[in-house]
Amino acid sequence: MSGWDFAALDGRLDCDDPPWDFDDEVRTALRSSQYAVDIGTGGGERLLTHLAAIGDHHGTIIATEGWEENQPLARAALAPHGVDVLSYDPELGERLPLPDSTQDLLLNRHEAVDASEFARVLRPGGRLFTQQVDGRDGEQLRAWFGGEGLYDHVTLENLAAALTAAGFRIDRADDWTGAMRFRDVGTLVEYLAMVPWDVPGFTVREHEEQLHALAAVRPIEVSQRRFRIIATLL
Secondary structure, three states, rough: OOOOHHHOOOOOEEEEOOOOOOHHHHHHHHHOOOEEEOOOOOOHHHHHOOOOOHOOOOOOOOOOOOOOOOOOHHHHHHHHHHEEEEEEOOHHHOOOOOOOOEEEEEEEEOOOOOOHHHHHEEEEEEEEEEEEEEHHHHHHHHHOOOOOOOOOOOHHHHHHHHHHHHOEEEEEEEEEEEEEEEEOOOOOOOHHHHOOOHOOOOOOOOOHHHHHHHHOOOOOEEEEEEEEEEEEEE
């Protein structure tokens, strides 16, 4: 896996979409922002689509990425657009390398949230737009292959409480459950290789019996859970 791109599974993995349009909300916010940060940009893929959609109608944008393998990809992709990429992983409790009270927009799609650190760098009135994968996403995978979820604490309720405690007002909060469907067991194995945190310690050899049972199922369906929060720093 490099960047944050599941294109290798196109045509073999079908995912439902939440009822909200997070990309459209982000682009609207970017058009009116002066200083924005894309937290956890991956290889810069999604930010590039935003920039293509809004053209020059945005202020200064900075991106961050915590996975070292992705950082050179993101820098190469975003540098031509004047976007610097900083090394930062909110899951590790690191300090976001930005001064206090300097940003007016933080974008966070499927990246960890450090509520107090985000509050530190935002100006009063600054906004956070985040869409998260609920920690109970794909729970059937762990039922089939064993292992404990690494992110069971990532829920709408827990994140809203953390943001409120850090001084945010919750403007929108929505959660959703849908499905994702794998064409066959080979597609499922490829997916698990891309997101190893979904089933920690998974190997084909160790779970061969369960995989043979799933090979008779077409498609293989598991639950998909998402939530989004839009919040303003008071």
